[in-house]
Amino acid sequence: MINLTINNQSVSVEPGTTVLAAARKLNINIPTLCNHDDLCVAGNCRVCVVEQTGARTLIAACAMPCSDGMDIHTNTLKVRNARKHVIELLLSEHRSDCTKCYKNQNCELQSLANEFAFGDTIFLDLVEDHNYSIDRSSPSFMKDDSKCIRCQRCVRTCDQLQYISAIAVANKGAHQKISSFHNKPMSHVVCTNCGQCVNRCPTGALVEKTYIDQVWDAIYDPEKHVVVQTAPAVRIALGEDLGYDPGERVTGKMVNALKQLGFDSVLDTDFTADLTIMEEGTELLVRLKKALVDGDKKISLPMFTSCSPGWIKFIEHKYPEFLPNLSTCKSPQQMFGALAKTFYAQKRNLDPSKVVSVSIMPCTAKKFEADRPEMRASGYKDVDYVLTTRELAVMIKQAGIDFKNLSDENYDSIMGDSTGAGVIFGATGGVMEAALRTAYEIVTGREVPFKNLNITPVRGMDGVKEATVKIEGCTEDWKFLEGAELKVAIAHGLVNANKIMDMVRKGEANYHFVEIMACPGGCLGGGGQPIPTNAEIRKNRMKAIYSEDEHMVLRKSHLNPEVIAIYKDFLGKPNSKVSHELLHTHYVERDHF
Amino acid sequence: MKSTYLTELTKLADSMKIAAKCGLGQSVGNAFKSIVGNFREEIIY
Incomplete structure (x- = not known):
């Protein structure tokens, strides 16, 4: 241990600890700008300079490791002048x-x-x-x-x-x-x-880029029917911008607030998350069947998830030769958009040209995704406006809503029902867990062999997670999978995605199914979530997601009553012709720079 | 006005000397400080 004093208070720290971290241990605040808990040291803004007795110059607290006998002062005249000058410049x-x-x-x-x-x-x-x-x-x-x-x-x-x-x-x-x-x-x-x-x-x-004014215009337009969908990760982070601590679930209050803002129907992206599981799970099983039983060499495995638009653009830019490996399923947002102006409009007797579909996402890449030319399956722009969690918080403040004292409300129908499997899409490993819960049951007729349906090996904040699920006791249709070991991998943050892609390209990976989320922690750490972010905050949000899952009555996508109904009334069965027209897409190769 | 600004710049040179990240930044104000220190009147009037 290393002993030093900061502002005449002694502290002992592990070797390698920075002066900044040691000061935080003593609850001494040193201002920072370029420093961020998620990133490497830069030491370039000079706001965190402190005085070390005996040193020629001031030192940057964020970059300097503690050494024995250091005598640090964080509030001397030299320090104050330097900080003032830095900020003035x-x-x-x-x-x-x-x-x-x-x-x-x-x-x-x-x-x-x-x-x-x-x-x-x-x-x-x-x-x-x-x-x-x-x-x-x-x-x-x-x-x-x-x-x-x-x-x-x-x-x-x-x-x-x-x-x-x-x-x-x-x-x-x-x-x-x-x-x-x-x-x-x-x-x-x-x-x-x-x-x-x-x-x-x-x-x-x-x-x-904010689209708040456009959304207000649509809400106030009496001709327009405005539907809003909310992503799984919004409900566990929105509170942070409205006075709650990280990890507070505000689902019911959020729904109430959206209704008060004037949206005609408040619906849930979790519904199409469940639908994604049905489509993507079926696609995986079909691919496995074609590869294993029919011996089709053209089938691309491993199959990658396609829910994260940041990841989609990454693979389009950097690994275009693996585009056939991507699931053709659209993301839940775009599935919802396509259904809002077809199925929903039909059921509610609305003219699809008068339906405005808004989505609240933890994500900035979703704004790009909604703009893609492929995303016009309904004949209109499937999702008109995408707002981030932060923008929704701004709208709630603009409307003068007393968020903390709102009562809990439930989502509207139709397309508002969801299961716990849809909720966990918001955390890294969630899509995998939801897919396994459903696919295992389709193949074996039994629940996944994990306590309380919690598939713990795919959870957590490790950058790359791997798991193997042994399939036993298959039903007649899936006999070819008897005894097979389904190998899955999960990555979050594109630096980890790149590690997996590197292995896949070299042929060192023998996965069947890989879930990748572009942002650290999955959607809960998305680019549209409340600021600031750090590992601690993301951990709290993750806890909230899994507790939301535990509190749901239904926790398997294929049990969602509205999902069952939409297949009966409209889509037929998973991967049907209608599904392919509305819920699946294709990808394009992009430049490498 | 000019005189106070010169004082401010001298203070800035002092700060740079102890707070800049590299030796170049730490020493770049020296020439300026030397001129102001020795020929202050010539600069102001």
């Missing part, structure tokens, strides 16, 4: 139109300025000299260089967490900027729109 190159900024009151630079740099500014304002540009090309997010402070959290996120490096640092000194390949617009580069950089940007330089 950042502000001199930052377009401070705070009252108009989307990140107003949720901006780390703003709160630091509030502590250190109020009053008259010291330095000349250089914003006009810089010719900053705003990139609005992506349907998912905007990149405003005039608000960027070059902390490089986004660059580290894109490289370390997502293995994409769509953005990187270009130029030096005063000309430094965060740029893409050849300074191309973000819509033209390898960016997957996952929004992880948006989650970690301390200022308003990276924010999602």
